[in-house]
Amino acid sequence: MSTTVTTKKSAAGGKAGDSVFSGLSLGAGVLILAVLAAVALFLFMQALPTFQAPAEDVSGGEGFFAYIWPLVIGTVIAAVIALAIATPIGVLVALYISHYAPARIAKPVAYVIDLLAAIPSVIYGAWGTTVLASSLVPLYGWLAENFGFIPIFSGPASQTGKTILTAGVVLAIMILPIITAMSREIFVQTPKLHEEAALALGATRWEMIRMTVLPFARPGIISSVMLALGRALGETMAVALVLSSGPLTASLLQSGNQTIAAEIALNFPEAYGLRLSELIAAGLVLFLITLVVNMIARAIITRYKEFSGAN
Amino acid sequence: MSKRIDVEHLNVYYGDFLAVDDISMGIDARSVTAFIGPSGCGKSTFLRTLNRMHEVIPGARAEGKVLLDGEDLYGPGVDPVVVRSMIGMVFQRPNPFPTMSIRDNVLAGVKLNSQRISRSDADDLVERSLQGANLWNEVKDRLDKPGSGLSGGQQQRLCIARAIAVKPDVILMDEPCSALDPISTLAIEDLISELKEEYTVVIVTHNMQQASRVSDKTAFFNIAGTGKPGKLIEYGPTSEIFSNPHEKQTEDYVSGRFG
Numbered sequence: 001m002s003t004t005v006t007t008k009k010s011a012a013g014g015k016a017g018d019s020v021f022s023g024l025s026l027g028a029g030v031l032i033l034a035v036l037a038a039v040a041l042f043l044f045m046q047a048l049p050t051f052q053a054p055a056e057d058v059s060g061g062e063g064f065f066a067y068i069w070p071l072v073i074g075t076v077i078a079a080v081i082a083l084a085i086a087t088p089i090g091v092l093v094a095l096y097i098s099h100y101a102p103a104r105i106a107k108p109v110a111y112v113i114d115l116l117a118a119i120p121s122v123i124y125g126a127w128g129t130t131v132l133a134s135s136l137v138p139l140y141g142w143l144a145e146n147f148g149f150i151p152i153f154s155g156p157a158s159q160t161g162k163t164i165l166t167a168g169v170v171l172a173i174m175i176l177p178i179i180t181a182m183s184r185e186i187f188v189q190t191p192k193l194h195e196e197a198a199l200a201l202g203a204t205r206w207e208m209i210r211m212t213v214l215p216f217a218r219p220g221i222i223s224s225v226m227l228a229l230g231r232a233l234g235e236t237m238a239v240a241l242v243l244s245s246g247p248l249t250a251s252l253l254q255s256g257n258q259t260i261a262a263e264i265a266l267n268f269p270e271a272y273g274l275r276l277s278e279l280i281a282a283g284l285v286l287f288l289i290t291l292v293v294n295m296i297a298r299a300i301i302t303r304y305k306e307f308s309g310a311n
Numbered sequence: 312m313s314k315r316i317d318v319e320h321l322n323v324y325y326g327d328f329l330a331v332d333d334i335s336m337g338i339d340a341r342s343v344t345a346f347i348g349p350s351g352c353g354k355s356t357f358l359r360t361l362n363r364m365h366e367v368i369p370g371a372r373a374e375g376k377v378l379l380d381g382e383d384l385y386g387p388g389v390d391p392v393v394v395r396s397m398i399g400m401v402f403q404r405p406n407p408f409p410t411m412s413i414r415d416n417v418l419a420g421v422k423l424n425s426q427r428i429s430r431s432d433a434d435d436l437v438e439r440s441l442q443g444a445n446l447w448n449e450v451k452d453r454l455d456k457p458g459s460g461l462s463g464g465q466q467q468r469l470c471i472a473r474a475i476a477v478k479p480d481v482i483l484m485d486e487p488c489s490a491l492d493p494i495s496t497l498a499i500e501d502l503i504s505e506l507k508e509e510y511t512v513v514i515v516t517h518n519m520q521q522a523s524r525v526s527d528k529t530a531f532f533n534i535a536g537t538g539k540p541g542k543l544i545e546y547g548p549t550s551e552i553f554s555n556p557h558e559k560q561t562e563d564y565v566s567g568r569f570g
Contacts, residue, residue: 103369193406197470200364201420201477202396211419215410 040287047281053274067278068285070248074164074257075286078239079232081168081252082175087225089172090179097180098187099209110184117177125241128170133161133242140165140253157253162244165252167259170238175228182227186220187213219300226297230290236261260286313511314380314480315340316361321375323356323365331357332540334375336530343503343512345522345549348532348564353541354515357532358483361513362398363391379480396420398481399474404490405466407458407473414454416469417441420477436476444472445502464495471502475510482506484514488521500525519565523553531561 055063093113097106137159144155190213198208239262246256264279264286271279316338323331331353338344346354359365360373363384377384384394399420407416417437421428428436437454441447446468450461458469467487474482484503488496503525506512516522522529529552531545545552545561556562 191406193402193404194408196364196367196402197406197408197473198419199367200362200395200400200402201423201473202392203420203423204392207423211408215408 043284047284049277050281071260071263075259078168078259082171082232085172086176090176091183094180094183098184113177113180121237124170124174125238128242133166137161144253151250152252154251158255164257167239167243170242171232175231178228179224182224183221186217190216223297223300230293234290236265240265313340317378319376323360323373326370329540332542334543336546340511342527343507343525345526345529346515347522352532352534354532355485358515363394399479401470401484401487403486405470407466407469409459412455413450413458416458417472417476440472440476443475444468464491481511486515533560
């Protein structure tokens, strides 16, 4: 008899605990959504005057679109440079850690790469502008001299090295841990069964990786790159410190170009009135771009989960 | 095509742990040899040393000699990749490459070992290998569909087709039917009897009826207890092992008194 009573009691307590906990977690979930909606609403409300203002009152005098598109292009260029550098390196480092390095080396290397993510972006910016920029100047000079016929390398190269290319390199280092950590996680999950199938057919280690690991991990690599892209698009401090900004130029070796995030950070403290509204409108555009990029990344991850469940 | 294997004083270690102790045996060409014994007796480990697949497991190493028609697989300068292309393997669970079509699965090993293969040669090889694995009639209309869409038994026969496509000297099978239903098992057993016309087949099995049905010779492995190394207790013609074993342990095992 007594056992039934205690069971009932604990079941009742469990029920109350259950509803409390589900309420708490629901509240937390709703709060996040509310914050997201509030941010979007705030951006839109504050940006509204810019969209309504006459074209000649907006910075540049040709309307908001003419103001924002060079910034969008600059943002995309910096992010693309970062991805072009970080994706191959990140994937190779992840492969080294998961399939080549002996365990006693793999762990420390993975740890150090993860530490890169813990360094504040302002420190990357300071390092980029004082150390990296000046040390890249000779390379930029050489590129301009030998490949100057390609528009993106046309001279004269910047003498300070504070160019969009330097900013891209700094961003690449910052997003490297994202790509490496996510790719590594997925490489490790490749079914042993498939790896052994390849090896038993007489595959070398690289052939085994090409036959089993990379096809298995492809969606994961793509989504890691998309998440890294989201980070690169929104990064502010490093770009603001490294890049000597200016109007949109095709050459990556000259000072010029600007990203949305850095534009906002550099101008915000002194902005008021319509200028403030403009910057917030720029922020809204950036918000939409990163939102879309992250949604695409999430969609790919979801599809990948369904796929991996099949086998 | 098919070659004999001679094992001389083979010890297998996982780190410091001796897993398989001093095995010597000869495996005839064009025959089926079955390894039986209780779980953990080292028969799968021993099977893997025959094509150096045990080296995939960190810390695993083998001492002794494995001779393939007189050539030592553990000799200096012998590349395990080459060994594995001569000695194929079929695993416990069917493992076709999920991102490849049926056709590409069959050709996977061939594309590794020889550089290029013409379209018509590839078509011939796919047909011959799938026919060799008794799978051709079931899949000939959907060669471009993924291999993971087949049933378990079909997938296992696809893996056998993939293994014979590279024309190995020996085919090792590690409990190839343990994940399959009885009808698929029967199909694989029929196939094994056909494969021995051309190949040396070595099969590990937990199923003693299977060993007695398909094999010409049977090796019985046992361990003295957990943590002790696996040993080869008795090796002889299958009929003798099952009807008239010399060792008491073998008799106890095949009559179902333990294990």
